[in-house]
Amino acid sequence: MVDTAGNLRRIWQAIRRSGMSPVMSGAAMSFRREVRLWGRFRLSTRIVAWEGTRLVCEQRFSTVATGDQPSRLAALLLTSSGFYSRSEGRFEPIAHVLAELDALWARGYRSAFLADDNFTAYRAHCKELLAAIATWR
Helix, strand or coil, X not given: CXXXXXXXXXXXXXXXXXXXXXXXXXXXXXXXXXXXXCCCEEEEEEEEEXXXXXXXXXXXXXXXXXXXXXXXXXXXXXXXXXXXXXCCCECCCHXXXXXXXXXXXXXXXXXXXXCCCCHHHCHHHHHHHHHHHHHHC
């Protein structure tokens, strides 16, 4: 059996030592069957995608097998998160956002939608990013 808890603990410690804090930016949950209040369930978590400061995780809530009833998937949760740098004070470098806009422009897109739950929480960074976008094209 793989010691996933130990591996995740080491990853978490390394992230914290680097001065980063995870911040959830989105979630979607799908239920397959009822998870009753105080009912037992098993939770498993895995990293689906990780690129730069963005992370997507999957969490599965499964019923616990009892007697003749097998364990079954009850709910599935997908979360997207970003890592906030406490030392730099921002999530996504402006140069990276502009590079993504360049890539979209090269593919023929002429509009983009920015979605970030924390966008307006850091007004100075928000103003700097919007100024950069305004002069971008």
